[in-house]
Amino acid sequence: MLRFADVRILLDYRPALRQRTGVGEYVHQLAVALVPQLGPGDDLTVFSSSWKDRLPSDAVPGAQPVDARIPVRLLNLAWHRLSWPPVEVIAGQQDIAHAFHPLLIPARRAAQVVTINDLYFLDRPEDTHREIRRDYRSLASAHALRADHVIAISDYTAGQAVNRLEVPSDRITVCRPGAPAWAPRQDVVSDGPILFIGTLEPRKNVDTLIRAYARLLASRSDAPPLVVAGRTTDRSTFILGSLSSPDLKGRARHLGYVSDAERESLYRGASMLVVPSLDEGFGITALEAMTVGVPVIAANRGALPEVVGDAGTLIEPLDDAAITAAMARLLDDPARMRACAEAGVRRAASFTWSESATRLRGAYQAALERRRRRGLS
Secondary structure (H helix, E strand, C coil), X not given: CCXXXXXXXXXXXXXXXXCCCHHHHHHHHHHHHHHHHCCCCCEEEEEEECCCCCCCCCCCCCCEEEEECCCHHHHHHHHHHHCCCCHHHHHCCCCEEEECCCCCCCCCCCEEEEEEXXXXXXXXXXXXXXXXXXXXXXXXXXXXXXXXXXXXXXXXXXXXXXXXXXXXXXXXXECCCCCCCCCCCCCCCCCXXXXXXXXXXXXXXXXXXXXXXXXXXXXXXXXXXXXEECCECCCCHHHHHHHCCHHHCCCEEEEECCCHHHHHHHHHHCCEEEECCCCCCXXXXXXXXXXXXXXXXXXXXXXXXHHHHHHCEEECCCCHHHHHHHHHHHHHCHHHHHHHHHHHHHHHCCCCHHHHHHHHHHHHHHHHHHHHHCCCC
């Protein structure tokens, strides 16, 4: 493959601008890991647009910030529906324009790269927010096919891009999230809270977890408390109502969005993490929990089996009795809990941001080569 020098790379940093959920954390950590991969003449720009939220100048040390005072919804509408304005008008000349969602950043000359996090919006658009309902389902396939290269965050997601968006497999690179730089805890905490971390949206299936926890309480009054942490949405009312029901009073609570430090602290004190999602493009909370040494119960859906492997317990996410039984087995068997924790630490060590950044750098080279062959650079 032809090696390109002095490459100007623009990353769409907007998902990491405010409260970083899974995609935001992925964007930030991958950008940080990419900086050491740059050549002497390369330049990395982290791009943001917002009317009220400003991008810190040191958001990614070693990268140049471009902070456009343009409402994000207005810019997305123009980019998605009009393919205008080209990113060079806002951020200067670029060689790579990388979007961390499936829709292209318009560009005059830059090679265009998109990221596929998941394709849940194809099956359940009603469970997504308005902009995704408006644009993603109708545009994702065409944009992914036009992209010079596609990044998938898991093998599962890469397969979805091939099978459902018909993207050629040789134009896809898998760049998995890496484990956080957290030290494993010394031992399990068998009486710690049962933990869920994630945005309270239908795909996360928190209502089934709450029903499963209520069953657990009914059979053992000494069960640890349930802690649900995560940003709410306009679809969270039912879940919040279930958490405050009389039979869970004083035993279950919602913490809202938690920072990196707060999230790590929650893991360190938890007896287990339960991830009952109906679909996940990756499942970063499962990886974070394994890094610390927290036993993981996860759905047998999406990329979660790929992440958890044989280090955790896989369950059918819509079977609340199965979730209850899995939680009870861990609580009843300290040796099993310890074995899952140790296996999780070993497995988490194989996920590194450095490897993902190296693969991303190769994907950029492939995108530039394709752009050159098409005579567009």
